[in-house]
Amino acid sequence: MRIAPRTLVVLVLLGVATGASADEPSAVLATVQSSLETAGKQIRQFAFDGDPETYFESKENPHATDQFTLVLDKPVAVTRVKVTTGKPDGTDKLEAGVLQTSVDGKKFTEVAKFVGGSANFDSKDQKVLAVRVQPTSDLSSPLVIREIVVESPQPVATFRYPIEFKVDVTDAPEMKEWADKVAVLCEAWYPRLNDQLKSDGFKPATQITMTMKNSYKGVAEASGTRITGSVKFFKARPDDLGAMIHETCHVIQRYRARGNPSWLVEGVADYVRFFIYEPGNAGPVNPLQAHYNDSYRTSASFLAYVSDKYDKSLVLKLNKLMREGKYKEEAFKNLTGKTVQELGEEWLESLKTK
Numbered sequence: 540m541r542i543a544p545r546t547l548v549v550l551v552l553l554g555v556a557t558g559a560s561a562d563e564p565s566a567v568l569a570t571v572q573s574s575l576e577t578a579g580k581q582i583r584q585f586a587f588d589g590d591p592e593t594y595f596e597s598k599e600n601p602h603a604t605d606q607f608t609l610v611l612d613k614p615v616a617v618t619r620v621k622v623t624t625g626k627p628d629g630t631d632k633l634e635a636g637v638l639q640t641s642v643d644g645k646k647f648t649e650v651a652k653f654v655g656g657s658a659n660f661d662s663k664d665q666k667v668l669a670v671r672v673q674p675t676s677d678l679s680s681p682l683v684i685r686e687i688v689v690e691s692p693q694p695v696a697t698f699r700y701p702i703e704f705k706v707d708v709t710d711a712p713e714m715k716e717w718a719d720k721v722a723v724l725c726e727a728w729y730p731r732l733n734d735q736l737k738s739d740g741f742k743p744a745t746q747i748t749m750t751m752k753n754s755y756k757g758v759a760e761a762s763g764t765r766i767t768g769s770v771k772f773f774k775a776r777p778d779d780l781g782a783m784i785h786e787t788c789h790v791i792q793r794y795r796a797r798g799n800p801s802w803l804v805e806g807v808a809d810y811v812r813f814f815i816y817e818p819g820n821a822g823p824v825n826p827l828q829a830h831y832n833d834s835y836r837t838s839a840s841f842l843a844y845v846s847d848k849y850d851k852s853l854v855l856k857l858n859k860l861m862r863e864g865k866y867k868e869e870a871f872k873n874l875t876g877k878t879v880q881e882l883g884e885e886w887l888e889s890l891k892t893k
C-alpha cells in the first residue's frame with residue numbers, strides 16, 4: 540500500500556501550533572513530506588536529524604513522480620543546501636535525480652543535479668520554503684537520504700527526536716484526513732514533549748502506530764509504541780487533539796516498572812498536555828472535593844502547583860525516577876522538604892484563597 544503524501548494544507552493549519560521550541564527561540568521548524576513509504580525503521584526525519592549515520596530509506600524503488608520534501612515553517616534566506624544520499628556502505632546513491640527548491644511550497648525549481656550521490660546548491664541568500672529531492676527517472680534501487688544540510692543565518696532546527704507516526708484507519712477510512720492531521724501535530728510536538736520528559740541515556744521511540752478502532756470502548760490508550768483511539772469518541776469530538784498528545788506522552792514515558800502509582804503516571808501525562816501543550820485548558824479544581832491523587836488533570840494541576848512553588852524540574856525528576864523504577868512516595872519529601880500529603884493539603888488551601 541502506498542501512503543498518500545500529507546498535504547501542505549495541514550501544515551498551514553498547524554502553523555501556530557508548530558512554533559519554535561523553547562531552547563531555540565529563533566530556530567525555524569521543519570516537517571517532511573513524501574510520497575514514499577518508509578522501509579522498516581528508516582524513517583523520514585532521519586534525513587534531517589543532524590546525524591549522518593542515520594538515513595531515510597524508501598520501501599519501494601521510487602518512480603519519477605515520487606518526491607521527498609523538507610518544508611520549513613516559513614521562508615528562510617538560505618546560503619547553502621547540501622543533500623547526501625546512499626547508505627553508509629556506499630550503496631543506493633542517487634544518480635538520476637535533481638535538487639529543487641520552492642519559495643511558496645507549490646512551484647519547484649531545479650537548483651542542482653545529483654552527482655556521485657550528492658547535490659550542492661550555493662543559494663546566495665535566496666528565500667527557500669521547501670527543499671525537494673526529485674528522481675528524474677524510475678529508479679532501480681530505493682531512495683536513501685543520509686542527510687539534508689540547510690545553512691542559513693537564521694537556524695533551521697533539525698529533528699532532535701526523530702519520529703514517524705503511522706496511521707491505521709482500516710476500521711474507519713473516512714477518518715484518514717483527521718488521523719493524518721493528528722499525526723502531523725504529534726510529530727511536530729514530539730521534541731517539546733520529549734524535552735519535558737527527558738532523562739540521561741534515554742532514547743525515545745522513533746516510530747509510533749496510531750490505530751482508530753470501532754471496537755475500542757474508551758477514549759484512547761497507549762501500549763508500548765502503539766496508540767489506539769476510539770472511532771466513536773473522536774468522530775464526536777474531533778477537536779480533542781490533546782487526548783492524542785496525552786497518549787503520545789505515555790509512549791515517551793515508557794515506564795516498564797510496575798510500582799508507579801497510576802495517579803502520578805496519568806498526572807505527568809496530563810501535566811505535559813495541560814501545562815505545556817494547551818495551557819489554560821485544565822479547567823477548575825474544586826478544593827472541597829479534590830485530592831492530589833485524583834489522577835489526570837487534577838493531579839496535573841497539583842504537579843503544576845508544586846513545580847511552580849518548589850522545584851521547576853519536579854516533573855522531570857519524578858519522570859526519571861518512574862522510568863528507572865526508583866520512584867517512592869518519599870521522592871516528594873526529598874525534592875521539596877514536605878510529604879506528598881502535606882503538599883496536597885497546601886495546594887487545596889491555595890485554591891480556597893483564590
Ligand SMILES: [Zn+2]
Binds near residue numbers: 789805
Ligand atoms: Zn493516560
